[in-house]
Amino acid sequence: MVMADVSGKGVPAALFMVIAKTLLKNSALSGLTPGEIANKVNRQLCENNDTGMFVTVWLGILTISTGHMTYINAGHEYAAVMRAGGVYELVKENHGFVMAGLEGMSFQEFEMELEPGDRLFLYTDGVAEAADPSNELYGTERMLSALNRTTGMEPQETVEGLKKDIDTFAGDAPQFDDITMLSFYYMNKSGKHEITVAAEIGNLDRVTDFVNDRLKRSGCPDHTRRQLDIVIDELFGNIAYYAYPQETGEVTVGVEVIGEKAMTAVITFTDQGIPYDPLEREDPDTSLSAEERNIGGLGIYIVKSSVDDISYQYAEGKNVLRVTRAFDREGDKG
Numbered sequence: 001m002v003m004a005d006v007s008g009k010g011v012p013a014a015l016f017m018v019i020a021k022t023l024l025k026n027s028a029l030s031g032l033t034p035g036e037i038a039n040k041v042n043r044q045l046c047e048n049n050d051t052g053m054f055v056t057v058w059l060g061i062l063t064i065s066t067g068h069m070t071y072i073n074a075g076h077e078y079a080a081v082m083r084a085g086g087v088y089e090l091v092k093e094n095h096g097f098v099m100a101g102l103e104g105m106s107f108q109e110f111e112m113e114l115e116p117g118d119r120l121f122l123y124t125d126g127v128a129e130a131a132d133p134s135n136e137l138y139g140t141e142r143m144l145s146a147l148n149r150t151t152g153m154e155p156q157e158t159v160e161g162l163k164k165d166i167d168t169f170a171g172d173a174p175q176f177d178d179i180t181m182l183s184f185y186y187m188n189k190s191g192k193h194e195i196t197v198a199a200e201i202g203n204l205d206r207v208t209d210f211v212n213d214r215l216k217r218s219g220c221p222d223h224t225r226r227q228l229d230i231v232i233d234e235l236f237g238n239i240a241y242y243a244y245p246q247e248t249g250e251v252t253v254g255v256e257v258i259g260e261k262a263m264t265a266v267i268t269f270t271d272q273g274i275p276y277d278p279l280e281r282e283d284p285d286t287s288l289s290a291e292e293r294n295i296g297g298l299g300i301y302i303v304k305s306s307v308d309d310i311s312y313q314y315a316e317g318k319n320v321l322r323v324t325r326a327f328d329r330e331g332d333k334g
Contacts, residue, residue, distance in 0.1 A: 002028075003076060003122035003182055004057045007098075016053045020045060020099070024059065034059050034072045038099065038107035042074070045100035054098040058122055060112075067114035067186060072107045074099045077125055078140075080147060084117025084195050085210035088147040090140065116193040117210055120184040121147060121158070126177035130166050133173045138166055152216045155183035194254040199271060201240040208232050211255045215265055218257040219329035227306045228265065231323060234299040235269050235278075243273025243319070263329055264308075269321045275314045278321070 002024055006017040023044050027037040037059060045055070058079060060071030073079075075098035078090040096107040114120070123143070130138040146165040150158040159181045166179065187193065195210045197203040208229055215225050232253075239251050254268040278300045304310055307323040314320070 001060045001062065001120075001122065001182065001184065002057065003059075003124065003180065004055050005076065005124040005126075005178070005180070006055045007053050008051075012051060013053065016051070016100075017055065020055045020057075024057070028059075028061070033109060034061055034070050035107050035109040038072045038074055038096070039105070042099045042101075042105050042107070043103060046103040049100050054100040056098050056125075062114065062186075067116075067118075069112045069114060070109050071112065072096060072109055074107055075101075077123055077128065080121040080123075080144060081112070082119040082121075082147070082151065084115055084193070085206040085208075085213065087151075088119070088121065088144050090144070114186040115195065116187055117195065117213060118186045119151075119155075119158075120182075120186070122182040122184075124178060124180045126175075126179040127162075127166065127181065129177055130170050130179065131173050131176060132169055133171050135173075138169050142169065152213055154217065155185050158183040193256070194252055196250055196252040199240045199243055199249050199251045199273070201237060204233065204236055204240070207236055207253050211253065211267060214255045214257065218263060218265075220257075220263070220265060220327050224265075224325065224327045228267070228325060231303050231306050231325075232267070234303050235321060235323070238276075238278065238299070239269060239271050239273065239319075242276065243271045245274065249273055262326065264324055264326045266322065266324050269319075271319050272317055273319060276319060277312045277314070279310065279312050 004017070004020060004024070006013045006020065008016070020041070023041045024037065027040050032040065038057065056076040057074040058071065058076040060069050062069040073093055074096045078092050080088045081091050082088040091112070093110050094108065097105050127143055128138060128140050142165075143162065146162050147158070150161045153161060162181060163179070193210070193214050195207060197206060211228065211232060212225055215228065236251065236253070243249060243251070249272055251269060251271040254270070256266045258264045258266065281300060303323065307325045309324045311322050312320070
């Protein structure tokens with residue numbers, strides 16, 4: 001992934017950018033690391049650069065199967081990253097120098113691990129420096145706020161939504177600089193999304209938001225997602241409170257949506273806590289009053305009533321609890 005911005009305007013700047021783009025692409029295809037690419041292209045751009053032009057570059061290489069990314073930042077804007085279930089934040093590393101600015105520069109490589117559901121947003125300074133009629137700048141804080149209103153959208157919708165917000169802010173003011181944006185959403189190869197967190201009740205909202213994001217993008221209706229929120233609350237809460245009585249462990253929550261029109265959501269909870277099968281508990285007699293019923297069991301009963309199927313197994317030292325819920329994609333019904 002590459003985001004770059006050239007100094008200057010007009011035909012000379014456009015030609016310089018074409019050269020930079022060609023050199024970056026050729027170097028990337030040769031199998032070099034981002035740092036090696038930056039060092040090589042900088043050296044090439046510095047040769048016979050009589051015009052004194054330069055280019056800012058953010059360049060990253062992602063291993064899709066693992067989510068591991070190595071990248072460099074040659075004087076470019078900070079990338080914005082949203083972790084699954086979280087909010088967009090700027091990743092502020094130490095900027096390298098611009099390319100074509102100084103021969104012999106060595107560009108530092110940085111690393112980033114992307115998990116399923118994470119999002120990456122790259123942009124040029126034309127975004128933050130867009131101005132309204134009173135010459136007030138749009139700025140990165142407005143950008144982040146606008147991005148956080150697009151967290152359930154597809155990448156193309158994210159870019160379109162941000163551009164619309166910039167246009168609304170700028171009003172009749174003329175556009176001073178080019179605006180280029182790239183929105184990237186990371187999915188693992190199987191299509192199953194997972195998040196691993198400490199089994200603490202404080203992480204409930206993060207897990208719920210993570211599952212909701214996937215379900216919403218799959219067209220799951222609001223009322224179904226609200227019912228599954230209750231399911232997540234009960235099952236995650238049980239793990240957080242009871243799975244690790246002596247210490248804090250982890251829980252992995254996976255969500256997968258199967259089908260095209262008639263969809264099925266599969267949500268899996270996996271932990272390494274004490275073996276516990278919640279399905280062994282007898283359903284409470286709901287014909288009795290709360291005072292007459294035995295304590296406990298109502299939460300898992302509500303879970304059973306809210307899903308189509310629920311299963312449990314203990315294998316290889318892990319509790320694995322899986323629930324499924326069918327739904328019609330929102331908008332498919334007449």
